[in-house]
Amino acid sequence: MILIELDRVSGDFGFEAKDTSGHTVRLDSSPESGGANFGVRPMQMLLMGLGGCSGIDIVSILNKQRQAVEGFQMTIDGTRETGKEATLWETINIHFALKGNIDPDKAKKACQLSMDKYCSVAATLREAHAAINWTLSVNGKAV
Structure with missing residues (x-):
């Protein structure tokens, strides 16, 4: 089984995803959709x-x-x-x-x-x- 944890950390749509090894990725929506360019779409x-x-x-x-x-x-x-x-x-x-x-x-x-x-x-x-x-x-x- 693969486990990913996702937490909202910035604005409405700024999330940080973390795997069990501690690697993190930032995700966000586009500014046109209400995001703030916090991370990758x-x-x-x-x-x-x-x-x-x-x-x-x-x-x-x-x-x-x-x-x-x-x-x-x-x-x-x-x-x-x-x-x-x-x-x-x-x-x-x-x-x-x-x-x-x-x-x-x-x-x-x-x-x-x-x-x-x-x-x-x-x-x-x-x-x-x-x-x-x-x-x-x-x-x-x-x-």
């Missing part, structure tokens, strides 16, 4: 979770293949549904940018395995009918 946190989940998968896979991952950046953008409540993620685009002594084919396969098989956050978002698209570059070259 919950739906943004979902995209951050997607990035963390897939990043861990990809680096783990490449490390097992003795690939030297010296740098790893991701950009993630998304579009949410309109005219509905709740507004789910409709389309999510990820770009993986890896640096190091990495075989591009192995990097592509690692990204594919993460997105299609291992990343639980990606699977959860796909169950909610989000289209997840991704691209990859290794040492600045598109793969």
Whole structure:
């Protein structure tokens, strides 16, 4: 079982979430919705979770293949549904940018395995009918 504690600590919508290891995250609503920019929006946190989940998968896979991952950046953008409540993620685009002594084919396969098989956050978002698209570059070259 996973336990998360959430306490309101700032204004109406400023929350702090804490896991059992003591790691904390601040969450808030947008100023347009009555928030005060105290923390990350919950739906943004979902995209951050997607990035963390897939990043861990990809680096783990490449490390097992003795690939030297010296740098790893991701950009993630998304579009949410309109005219509905709740507004789910409709389309999510990820770009993986890896640096190091990495075989591009192995990097592509690692990204594919993460997105299609291992990343639980990606699977959860796909169950909610989000289209997840991704691209990859290794040492600045598109793969």
